Amino acid sequence: MLAEELVLKQRTKILHALCSSGSAEHLERVLDILLAQGALIWEDYQNIQVPGRTLYTNARQLLDLVYTKGVDTCGLFLHALKLVLPEAQAVGLSFSESCSNLEENDERQSTSNQTLLAQRPSLVHKLQGCVDGVLEALLDSGHFSSADCDEVRLPIYTPTQQARRLLDHVRSRGDLAASVLLQYIHQKQEPGLPLNQRELTPPKEFLKYQKKLSSSVSAQACFLSTYGGTSHMSLDDIYTDGELELAEVNAHGPLGLEDIVGLAGIVNEEADTVLVSGEAGSGKSTLLQRLHLLWARGLALQDFLLLFPFSCRRLNSEHNELSVQELLFQHCCWPDRNQEEIFQFILDHPHQILFTFDGLDELKQSFTDEHRVCCPTQRAPVHVLLFNLIQGSLMKGVQKVVTSRSEAVSPLLKKHLRKEVVLKGFSPAGIDCFVRKHHRDPTVAAKVLESMQANTALLGLCHSPVLCWIVSQCHKELLGCGEGSPKTITDVYLMILQHFLQHQSPLKSTMGLGWLQEHLKTVLLLGQLAFEGIRSTCYIFSGTDLEACGVTEKDICMVFLIKSKDMSSTHSKCYEFSHVTLQCFFAALFIVLSSNTNRSVIPKLFELENMRETGLTRVCFGACLPSSDQQQQASEKESKAAETPNLQITAMFVSGLLSQRHQNLWLHCCPSAAVEKKARQVAKCLSKGIQKHFRSIPQPVQGEKKSMHAMPDFVWLIKCLYEMQESQIAKDAMSKLEVDHLKLTYCNIGPVECTALAYVLQHLRNPVGLQLDNNSVGDVGVEQLLPCMHICNSLYLRNNNITDEGIRKLIAKVIQCDSFQKIALFNNKLTDACMQDFSYLLKTKQVFISLRLGNNNITAEGATQLAEGLKVNQTLAYLGLWGNRIGDAGTEALASSLEKSNSLVWLSLVGNGVGSAGACALANLIRKSTSLQELWLTENCITRTGVECLIQALKHNTYVTSVWLRNNDLSLEDVEEMKQLESRLIF
Numbered sequence: 008m009l010a011e012e013l014v015l016k017q018r019t020k021i022l023h024a025l026c027s028s029g030s031a032e033h034l035e036r037v038l039d040i041l042l043a044q045g046a047l048i049w050e051d052y053q054n055i056q057v058p059g060r061t062l063y064t065n066a067r068q069l070l071d072l073v074y075t076k077g078v079d080t081c082g083l084f085l086h087a088l089k090l091v092l093p094e095a096q097a098v099g100l101s102f103s104e105s106c107s108n109l110e111e112n113d114e115r116q117s118t119s120n121q122t123l124l125a126q127r128p129s130l131v132h133k134l135q136g137c138v139d140g141v142l143e144a145l146l147d148s149g150h151f152s153s154a155d156c157d158e159v160r161l162p163i164y165t166p167t168q169q170a171r172r173l174l175d176h177v178r179s180r181g182d183l184a185a186s187v188l189l190q191y192i193h194q195k196q197e198p199g200l201p202l203n204q205r206e207l208t209p210p211k212e213f214l215k216y217q218k219k220l221s222s223s224v225s226a227q228a229c230f231l232s233t234y235g236g237t238s239h240m241s242l243d244d245i246y247t248d249g250e251l252e253l254a255e256v257n258a259h260g261p262l263g264l265e266d267i268v269g270l271a272g273i274v275n276e277e278a279d280t281v282l283v284s285g286e287a288g289s290g291k292s293t294l295l296q297r298l299h300l301l302w303a304r305g306l307a308l309q310d311f312l313l314l315f316p317f318s319c320r321r322l323n324s325e326h327n328e329l330s331v332q333e334l335l336f337q338h339c340c341w342p343d344r345n346q347e348e349i350f351q352f353i354l355d356h357p358h359q360i361l362f363t364f365d366g367l368d369e370l371k372q373s374f375t376d377e378h379r380v381c382c383p384t385q386r387a388p389v390h391v392l393l394f395n396l397i398q399g400s401l402m403k404g405v406q407k408v409v410t411s412r413s414e415a416v417s418p419l420l421k422k423h424l425r426k427e428v429v430l431k432g433f434s435p436a437g438i439d440c441f442v443r444k445h446h447r448d449p450t451v452a453a454k455v456l457e458s459m460q461a462n463t464a465l466l467g468l469c470h471s472p473v474l475c476w477i478v479s480q481c482h483k484e485l486l487g488c489g490e491g492s493p494k495t496i497t498d499v500y501l502m503i504l505q506h507f508l509q510h511q512s513p514l515k516s517t518m519g520l521g522w523l524q525e526h527l528k529t530v531l532l533l534g535q536l537a538f539e540g541i542r543s544t545c546y547i548f549s550g551t552d553l554e555a556c557g558v559t560e561k562d563i564c565m566v567f568l569i570k571s572k573d574m575s576s577t578h579s580k581c582y583e584f585s586h587v588t589l590q591c592f593f594a595a596l597f598i599v600l601s602s603n604t605n606r607s608v609i610p611k612l613f614e615l616e617n618m619r620e621t622g623l624t625r626v627c628f629g630a631c632l633p634s635s636d637q638q639q640q641a642s643e644k645e646s647k648a649a650e651t652p653n654l655q656i657t658a659m660f661v662s663g664l665l666s667q668r669h670q671n672l673w674l675h676c677c678p679s680a681a682v683e684k685k686a687r688q689v690a691k692c693l694s695k696g697i698q699k700h701f702r703s704i705p706q707p708v709q710g711e712k713k714s715m716h717a718m719p720d721f722v723w724l725i726k727c728l729y730e731m732q733e734s735q736i737a738k739d740a741m742s743k744l745e746v747d748h749l750k751l752t753y754c755n756i757g758p759v760e761c762t763a764l765a766y767v768l769q770h771l772r773n774p775v776g777l778q779l780d781n782n783s784v785g786d787v788g789v790e791q792l793l794p795c796m797h798i799c800n801s802l803y804l805r806n807n808n809i810t811d812e813g814i815r816k817l818i819a820k821v822i823q824c825d826s827f828q829k830i831a832l833f834n835n836k837l838t839d840a841c842m843q844d845f846s847y848l849l850k851t852k853q854v855f856i857s858l859r860l861g862n863n864n865i866t867a868e869g870a871t872q873l874a875e876g877l878k879v880n881q882t883l884a885y886l887g888l889w890g891n892r893i894g895d896a897g898t899e900a901l902a903s904s905l906e907k908s909n910s911l912v913w914l915s916l917v918g919n920g921v922g923s924a925g926a927c928a929l930a931n932l933i934r935k936s937t938s939l940q941e942l943w944l945t946e947n948c949i950t951r952t953g954v955e956c957l958i959q960a961l962k963h964n965t966y967v968t969s970v971w972l973r974n975n976d977l978s979l980e981d982v983e984e985m986k987q988l989e990s991r992l993i994f
């Protein structure tokens with residue numbers, strides 16, 4: 008089919024692929040490529056990217072334009088789309104076959120400005136992380152004013168958008184400005200080295216080696232192991248982008264895969280190691296696998312000639328001392344010839360080599376920087392090599408990407424990081440996309456999605472890719488379970504247990520609860536294997552390990568165990584659980600079902616916190632094994648013992664499995680008295696753990712509120728309480744908490760944690776302020792919090808990815824909650840669309856005192872709607888709209904409504920384009936207000952005229968204590984003069 012026809016026929020699909028994520032990034036990347044190709048000219052670009060228009064309208068404009076430009080442009084467009092959205096093919100989009108040259112168009116480079124266009128895609132990439140540097144250079148060279156810089160830096164832009172706005176501005180300033188930018192980038196890339204010297208000519212043997220390495224990386228990366236036992240699922244078919252953010256919050260917006268090694272968010276220029284952290288099952292290994300595959304196919308990370316992938320889980324089984332050379336060649340890819348030459352080339356070009364280490368938390372040894380190894384030919388234990396590579400004392404300059412669970416990252420490791428990015432799992436759009444990829448039949452996909460949407464607790468769980476996978480895999484069970492739809496993590500894992508066990512004997516219909524009894528032996532065997540592994544940080548099992556536990560071929564066929572992938576062919580056949588969380592689940596099943604575990608196993612499992620403090624975690628848990636097992640006891644002493652995050656997950660499953668709701672399951676599998684006893688033990692441990700946490704809260708300083716800053720273990724404990732689903736236990740545990748303010752900032756709170764929080768906080772006796780700043784609550788999390796809103800008097804949700812949709816539901820709830828008085832929502836994704844809801848809140852709740860909506864996307868229209876609510880409200884004391892775009896019109900609307908307020912004491916409109924007209928409107932407010940004390944107008948393009956209005960008004964007002972006017976359009980002389988006239992003005 009002709010490219011033109013393809014564009015026309017697939018219009019809806021293309022629009023969906025480009026816009027459904029809600030982010031403009033895909034469209035902008037396509038535009039970058041088309042501009043670089045010359046397929047669009049600058050004027051076309053401006054006609055498409057009209058500010059303020061919706062994303063869909065811009066995308067439609069582009070489609071209209073490429074269609075009218077004819078077949079060649081359509082072909083280029085489809086190829087650009089394929090580059091930007093390789094996954095789109097998997098959802099049914101076809102791309103034309105004829106491919107014009109997609110290289111950046113270097114031929115057109117005659118002026119610097121043309122180079123800016125021709126190299127736009129790579130410049131956007133290279134500019135990330137150095138936008139500030141370029142702006143400074145342009146400011147110094149006089150090509151940019153500080154207002155230009157501010158416009159580029161607007162916090163509503165993502166890092167890539169900032170880069171594009173910078174390029175657009177530079178273009179309008181002419182060729183000299185463009186050359187300043189290009190020079191800066193070149194300097195940054197290779198300081199001191201002229202461009203033409205950066206080329207290298209790898210020796211022939213090296214190129215052969217590169218080919219061999221990339222084909223084995225590709226072979227290893229193309230399938231996903233969780234699907235190993237059931238169906239082969241290619242990564243291309245199922246990979247769905249997860250949400251990636253810089254750990255340093257507020258610095259940038261969402262990141263793409265290549266940004267992991269890009270310039271955005273570098274905190275330590277000297278370091279070469281990037282950490283990708285995230286919760287269990289958030290998709291860290293899969294993300295690395297995707298990067299490996301894209302590199303091997305030449306689609307990403309092309310600055311790296313070689314990529315060496317390592318799995319820390321597999322490195323655990325390397326007991327020999329190795330040199331780096333041996334590590335690379337033996338564990339990744341063996342060079343057929345000229346080993347030394349190839350290794351020398353690697354040493355000479357460290358900047359073009361990338362190592363990835365998956366699952367640092369699974370390494371038997373904890374990170375330390377005690378043993379130094381600097382020489383690449385010196386042999387050392389593998390973990391010592393790894394730690395030296397991470398620190399950069401060995402093979403400095405080689406880039407490393409390391410993944411780890413967030414909880415397992417020590418401050419010592421952080422010291423050596425170039426940056427940390429956090430993988431937060433799937434966004435709501437990601438869940439949708441994943442389910443549609445998993446179920447190619449759109450009717451089935453729609454039904455699965457519908458049942459997820461109908462159960463928000465389950466939807467919350469599905470933000471975790473591993474849970475989304477299970478739920479999708481078990482869709483038949485899910486669709487058939489009606490009211491009893493799963494709501495805890497344990498429910499979801501029980502569902503997959505039943506799914507695979509029943510798969511095993513499809514003919515014998517094991518109705519009711521008999522399915523577990525029928526397979527009890529297998530469950531116990533796998534459980535013991537899992538349990539032994541968890542307590543000794545062992546995730547790979549040899550044939551001998553399996554035999555020792557009595558696991559047979561038949562048990563292996565069950566799909567819970569899969570063959571372990573290994574790049575080196577030297578190792579014999581090994582097995583691992585299809586995901587480590589499944590291993591934790593089996594370990595928990597073993598603890599619940601076995602009569603063979605020590606009585607103290609449950610108390611020890613829940614005393615992790617105490618043990619961690621005394622450094623005893625691992626040893627203590629190891630000692631819980633049956634005391635007769637002498638051999639195990641001996642080997643225990645040598646190996647590193649269990650890893651806390653997996654023990655915590657196991658403990659959470661134990662809580663869930665021992666819940667009353669599931670006790671019927673165990674009836675015919677073990678004595679009820681034993682199960683009940685274990686359940687009592689868990690309840691006691693949880694209660695004790697929570698009480699201990701509460702006792703650690705310091706007494707408040709006189710005059711201050713009593714505040715508790717929750718530690719990560721608090722989140723774990725309340726998740727266990729939620730898994731138990733016994734409200735009396737939750738009530739007993741929580742009723743003794745007496746604080747005014749509960750702070751859970753930077754605690755990895757996502758929707759799942761919100762469900763647990765709401766479940767336990769409902770039982771508090773007195774209202775609290777709930778501070779959840781800098782987490783990943785999102786709209787689904789907000790919905791999960793609703794059941795505890797009646798006990799909250801204030802809610803702080805700064806930087807939590809919340810949109811208008813979440814706010815709509817939140818406000819519908821809080822207007823019914825008598826004590827709710829304050830809300831802070833800085834740095835979210837709010838637009839004018841939710842201002843009506845806030846307006847309604849202000850009209851309805853005459854106890855509401857503080858509304859802070861800084862750094863969202865609110866314009867004059869939203870401010871005008873808010874003003875409607877302010878007209879009738881007589882309680883609001885604090886109103887913060889810092890960093891929005893309300894402009895002079897929005898300011899006028901607000902000011903005139905606030906004239907009637909006798910409660911407002913603090914108003915911030917910092918960085919809103921208020922201008923002098925807006926300042927004059929605020930002057931009227933000052934004249935009339937008898938309550939306002941502080942007015943913040945920093946960075947608002949206010950000129951002398953505006954300030955003069957304010958000065959006149961202040962003459963009639965004695966209540967205002969300060970008006971902040973820093974960074975406005977005033978000369979130094981103006982500032983000096985006005986300071987003299989009015990001392991309450993702060994410049």
Ligand SMILES: Nc1ncnc2c1ncn2[C@@H]1O[C@H](COP(=O)(O)OP(=O)(O)OP(=O)(O)O)[C@@H](O)[C@H]1O
Binds near residue numbers: 234247285587
């Ligand atoms: N981006 C993704 N697209 C599709 N499926 C995914 C994605 N990420 C994860 N999954 C699914 O979830 C499973 C678990 O993900 P993964 O093993 O990558 O998590 P992890 O963060 O490395 O977990 P852990 O910390 O426990 O090792 C995968 O095997 C896969 O089935």
